[in-house]
Amino acid sequence: MPARHWRQFDPWLLLAVFGIVGISLACIHSVTHGGHKADFGAQAALFGPAFGLAMLLAVSGYHWLRSAAPFIYGLNILGLLSVMLFGHTALGAQRWIAIAGVKFQPSEFAKLALIVTLSRVLSEKSIHATDGLLTVLGTVLVPALLIFKQPDLGTSLVYGAIAVGMTFWAGLPVSVLFKMASPLLGAVCYHVGPWVFGAYLAGLAGWLAWSRKGHKVLPLAVWLANLLAGVGADKVWNLLKDYQKQRILTFLDPEADPLGAGYHVIQSKIAIGSGGWLGKGFMQGTQTQLHFIPEQHTDFIFSVLGEELGFAGGLVLMLLYAVVLGRGLLVAMQAQDRFGALLCIGVVTMLGFHVVVNLGMAMGLLPVVGIPLPMMSFGRTALVTNMLAIGLIEAVAMRRRKLMF
């Protein structure tokens, strides 16, 4: 281990992570001190080993991951399949499996597996070539569908986000991203009205014909996908579980059912809003201490911070996340190779998506999709996964080309 590597180690990233985990443990303690005390202990105790694993990964470097990528990917698919076959069910979904008495969620590790695999694919194949694009699509879709089936809408969305972020960085034209996402737009247009849908299809046809002169199959496929998405959206809607539909409807109008599905969001907004500038004081939040927010130490952990430490506390946390994401992007730009840069981009996209969607959900900006706040929410598999992700960035940082400062 050359000393050069240690000089390039990013201390700011690690300090920010320590800050976030510290705030996390305080918040979990605040929620659980009256009841599930065990959760606080479990999370705190796991931090040491998780941090150790991260450092081990940082030290071991990331080059071995490139060769291990197919193996990791295969293990990942196996894990997801085993959840389907003999997983534990909780909250209406099958997400956990137990190995030697330890329960964990393979879908969490699967995020890292996807990042590693995509990094290898995108660093070796050109995204502009059709086979490169298809390989990427296949790599993403298999685990995403397995997780969607569990069902876990939130994690599936994270997969999509990681894929979009990484392929975008790898140079996928925005127009291609648009074409892939366009069926969604088609579904929306269909529901606005037949005239809008017709005009949209006509416009799309014109644009496809103009931009992809000479090609026939792909533009036609995109156009047909739009048509089908529009007409078949109801069928897809019916594929969603009731609670998923309910969550989307509730997002549109949470006050419609204040004691039912909208309850989470309303209570979370009240908790955060009532915190004001400086909050009600640590362990003094009435919403938190009287348990107005179910599952508060997992997905809605931010409401604890918002209520008890106010805008000041929320801002500190968001600045810490900004440091993590910013350092990650910096390391990506300075990475020794494309594989390392892609690893960083994948991790940053994953963490950034988690942060924005979770906070947006806790504050009623986005639907409740069940995405935890990285390193804040209670969840042991997620903590290990996120620490390994940080370890990945550090591994790349320790081997970057330029010296800092």
Add this chain to the structure above:
Amino acid sequence: MMDAGQSPSRARTLMLGAALALGWLAVLGRLGQLQIVGGADFRERAEGNRLRVILEPAPRGLVRDRNGEVLATNRLSYSVTLYPIKLTRQTTEEVIRRLGKLLGVPADEIRQKWRRAVSLPVRVKTDVDDRTMAIVAENQARLPGVSIDPITVRHYPRGQMASHLLGHTGEVTDRELEVLGEGYRQGDIIGKTGLERVFDGTLRGEPGKQQVEVDARGRAIRTLAEVSPIPGKDVTLALDGNLQALAERELQGKLGAIVCLDPRNGEILALASAPAFNPNIFAGRLRPEDWKAVNAPTRPLLNRAISSAYPPGSTFKIVTSVAALEAGIVKATTRFWSSGEFVLGNRVFRDWKAGGFGDVNFTDAMIHSIDTVYYELGLKLGVDRIAARARQMGLGQRTGILLPGEATGIVPDGAWKRANFGQRWSKGDSVNMSIGQGFLTTTPLQLAVMLSTVANGGRVVRPKLLRPAAPEESEDPGQVPAWRPETWQYLRHSLRRVVEAGTGAAAFIPGKTSAGKTGSAEAVKGQKTHSWFVGYTPADQPRLVVVVFAEKAGHGGSVSAPIAGKLFRQFHGLPVDPQASGSATASVPASGSLVAGAQPGAAALRKVPIEVPPPPPPLPSPPPTQPGGDAR
């Protein structure tokens, strides 16, 4: 080009960073919006979440009669209560449906209460029986958020006794809340009618308040502040339960009213109206059959003693007598010729007794209730002098009893007739009015006040519910203008003679003195007359005024006077039903034929003496002279 092309990657990295920064800023903006802009509002909502005020109803004050007997109290009962705070909306909906089915309460009714209560507990059914409690307990698992809570319920141990005076309680309605305003809340039990309503402020007390901190499931975590309930104050009535019970017993099966006043101070010793109702039926949810019963055509909820006015009939001759004596147009000894008829223009006004009484004096006119004498006096006096005396003695206006719904009655005059019928007052109207017929109406209570002024030497008393009187009822309206000694003498003597030897003989009690006047007022032609008796006892130092009224029941002397006699007996501590109970209720042999003799077109007036025959003074045979006549 594997690890080359750093510059496009750099641009894309920055774009990715920009996208993340945008999301970050949006989230931060939202945080500021919630915490800084909306902070105060959300803080209030958080407080609303955690704080609940639990009201503990104060026990309602007891009501006792003057002898200390409890007429209204509270008893422990149970209510089925729904706590919506513990449930989600869908479960509430489900629970409401199940509860409705189990309890037999329409689900819509519960739903409505639930909506109005917002998130406060909903009393689904109050005063439930053991069977209902068992049903709810058995289904507890399927009825989350439902509990059986102890409550106190108003209870009237004597059932329907004094129901019109006491009134009843019930849950406050939205409209009542608007009127009552301050201090009353949804779900409060308030006095709805009668005394319960008038003295609600005294009886209800102050509910205790407990401010508690609750958790998300609505369970109280700790009490932050507590104020104990202040029990309602007890109230003692002037009412004498024994007189009241007797009055109600005597009215059984009749439509009518009985008022007993202490003429010295206006204390109400009995105030009965028949038919009555049992106020206990309003304690829980009113059952359909009970609702039907209290809304029967006979109107059991109507307080006939104060809320309905009737023609007073011959009891009004007391007022006409005062007016005539004070006007100086007659003396006790003035002689009249009673021929049985009084002719005015082309109209013939008949006496209740065909053929009349012959040569009589003015005292005889009262004793035998001789109509033609009063026709003559009424005509001479004119309406204004009669009406003025009537008003001075408390008629034509509210007596000021504190019970709600008192009627004013009508003391008509020229202006009144013009305003209501567009016609001039006629001489015939005065003739009719002189014997308490025509447009004149009074409530039984007003007649009791009128007779009290006679009994107590000229003071118009205000009927008083409480003993000692409540401040609002302690002041009497005033004094009649001083009457001549001869007027007093005439009234005391003649009214006493009515009971001793006249139409009111059925009210006579041996060993005690009493006085009174009968009345049989025509209500609807061809039907039985309203039966009146007004009287007092003892005759020299009156301590009890009694008014007995029975709607379309027959003649005052035969129906009402015997009842008054029983009340007099009760008052004096004599056996109420003397050994020969048959004698008092014996039939009136001549009455039928007398009624049949009524002349159409004339104000038909009938007075029937009780079978205790009036020993008429030997009258000379009638030479058909027409006293005061202006017959053509």
